[in-house]
Amino acid sequence: MSSGLLLGIDEGTTAVKAALFDTDLRAVAEARRTVPVSHPGADRVEQDPGLILAAVEDAVAEVLEQAGEREVIAAGIDHQGESVLAWEVGGRALTPVIVWQDKRQSALLETIDPGAIERSGLPLDPYFSAGKLAWLLEHDAGVARARAQGSLRLGTVDAYLCERLAGRFATDLSTASRTQLLAVGGRDWDEELLDAFGLRREWLPATGPSYGELGVLRSERWPCAITLTAQLVDQQAALAGSGAVRAGELKATYGTGVFVLGRTDGPVRARGLLPTVAWARPDRSGGVGEVCHALDGGVFAAGTLLDWLAGGLGLASDAKTLAAAAATVQDSAGVRMLPAIAGLGAPWWRPAAHGVIAGLHPGARPAHLARAALEAIAWRVADIVEAIAEVAPISGLRVDGGLTNDETLLQIQADALGLPLEVGRSDTTVLGAAMFASVGAGVFASVEEAARRVPPGRVVTPQLTRDAPERESERERWRAFVEQSSSI
Numbered sequence: 001m002s003s004g005l006l007l008g009i010d011e012g013t014t015a016v017k018a019a020l021f022d023t024d025l026r027a028v029a030e031a032r033r034t035v036p037v038s039h040p041g042a043d044r045v046e047q048d049p050g051l052i053l054a055a056v057e058d059a060v061a062e063v064l065e066q067a068g069e070r071e072v073i074a075a076g077i078d079h080q081g082e083s084v085l086a087w088e089v090g091g092r093a094l095t096p097v098i099v100w101q102d103k104r105q106s107a108l109l110e111t112i113d114p115g116a117i118e119r120s121g122l123p124l125d126p127y128f129s130a131g132k133l134a135w136l137l138e139h140d141a142g143v144a145r146a147r148a149q150g151s152l153r154l155g156t157v158d159a160y161l162c163e164r165l166a167g168r169f170a171t172d173l174s175t176a177s178r179t180q181l182l183a184v185g186g187r188d189w190d191e192e193l194l195d196a197f198g199l200r201r202e203w204l205p206a207t208g209p210s211y212g213e214l215g216v217l218r219s220e221r222w223p224c225a226i227t228l229t230a231q232l233v234d235q236q237a238a239l240a241g242s243g244a245v246r247a248g249e250l251k252a253t254y255g256t257g258v259f260v261l262g263r264t265d266g267p268v269r270a271r272g273l274l275p276t277v278a279w280a281r282p283d284r285s286g287g288v289g290e291v292c293h294a295l296d297g298g299v300f301a302a303g304t305l306l307d308w309l310a311g312g313l314g315l316a317s318d319a320k321t322l323a324a325a326a327a328t329v330q331d332s333a334g335v336r337m338l339p340a341i342a343g344l345g346a347p348w349w350r351p352a353a354h355g356v357i358a359g360l361h362p363g364a365r366p367a368h369l370a371r372a373a374l375e376a377i378a379w380r381v382a383d384i385v386e387a388i389a390e391v392a393p394i395s396g397l398r399v400d401g402g403l404t405n406d407e408t409l410l411q412i413q414a415d416a417l418g419l420p421l422e423v424g425r426s427d428t429t430v431l432g433a434a435m436f437a438s439v440g441a442g443v444f445a446s447v448e449e450a451a452r453r454v455p456p457g458r459v460v461t462p463q464l465t466r467d468a469p470e471r472e473s474e475r476e477r478w479r480a481f482v483e484q485s486s487s488i
Helices: 049-067 114-120 129-139 141-149 157-166 191-196 234-241 303-312 319-328 366-389 407-417 428-440 447-451 469-485
Strands: 005-011 015-022 027-034 072-079 084-088 152-156 170-172 206-208 211-217 226-233 250-254 258-264 274-282 288-299 336-338 356-358 397-400 421-423 458-460
Touching: 005 049, 005 157, 005 234, 005 428, 015 049, 015 428, 027 049, 049 157, 072 157, 072 234, 072 428, 084 129, 084 141, 084 157, 114 191, 129 141, 129 152, 141 152, 152 157, 157 170, 157 211, 157 226, 170 226, 211 274, 211 428, 226 234, 226 428, 234 250, 234 258, 234 274, 234 288, 234 428, 234 447, 250 366, 250 428, 258 274, 258 366, 288 366, 303 319, 303 366, 319 366, 319 407, 336 366, 336 469, 356 469, 366 407, 366 469, 397 407, 407 421, 407 458, 407 469, 428 447
Parallel strands: 005 072, 072 226, 170 206, 250 397, 397 421
Antiparallel strands: 005 015, 015 027, 084 152, 211 226, 250 258, 258 288, 274 288, 336 356, 421 458
């Protein structure tokens, strides 16, 4: 293998991580920068695009300094998926980043015929990018001026970063599949879906493969230019970084939310799940070649639920302390929680649902609420995994992300599923970005070959079998609770 280094850049919802790996995919250096998230109004969630750009430049500058004289041969960037913004040709941002959790466009979506967007395979929900972009067109004066002047850019955060750092207005097909502007099985923006949201192709980035020769990244903060050879959604990067690259293999990443992704043999529709592009291989000319597919389902509040309970309600000094408190009790003492503080995602898709805490009584303590929160997260993940199991066999689940450091959550999750969990490394997402960069640079011949370098994780075994009566009865009680509480 080459002595060069691979750079992964993970642009997540609350932080940017940059990491260097050698060509055996062993970590060499890492840097992290937090990025604030603001809530300027009801249902509004925003970020400053300038702070995101600065976080990327700073984190990369730090790891490049640690690299010393070793050459960085390729870079891959992953991003937070459905979040969007508007900017002008050249890269001047016109709006904040409208984060994937934002629901300001809910009223606008009510004016759209659900039949008009059926081609996307996605439900009409504020989660996706298209409604956010349509809202910006309708309500932002700066966007209106740029539209009239012919200088308008609309897109996801990766396209903005690539224009600023590589002079390239483009995205990849995995990202396009998250916008609700790509038809299932499609390879470019879909005209009928664009019309449904009042959008034009010329405002949007070009679509292309997820890896290959994609440009050159430059910043005044960096001592050298870096070849960009991968660009895709963070959850797809985590799928590869977990080693789950074959059909039937599932991963769940536990962070701000929990996102479950599983490879499929082709575009598959399933109850309440999202058909998505896992990644698109390049053809010989650099265009889109073979397209790999997956099913996706998201729990929109996991880490944010614990943050809110700890900080917002004052139940603990921080989320980690709150989660640890759950280990001090055997059960939730009858307390139940619906973690719908950002709506209820797959497979229920009830964007108007709110968070609910039920079953409170004088004997309930903060530790019981902490336990109820972990149980709620675990059952929401089980909702998604069981929906995938209806269309594809599942042998287990690979899990990663910050919340998987909590042993209580892991055991609750294994028991809720009745399946073993394979706990992956903490840097799965940024590793995935570097893995795709390695394939794009020719270090590995395929994603599958690179994935063979990912070592197996430790296994958490369920204490309840999948068909155990206790598990089945608790499953039914959870479903009844969701039905009753999601309409409050």
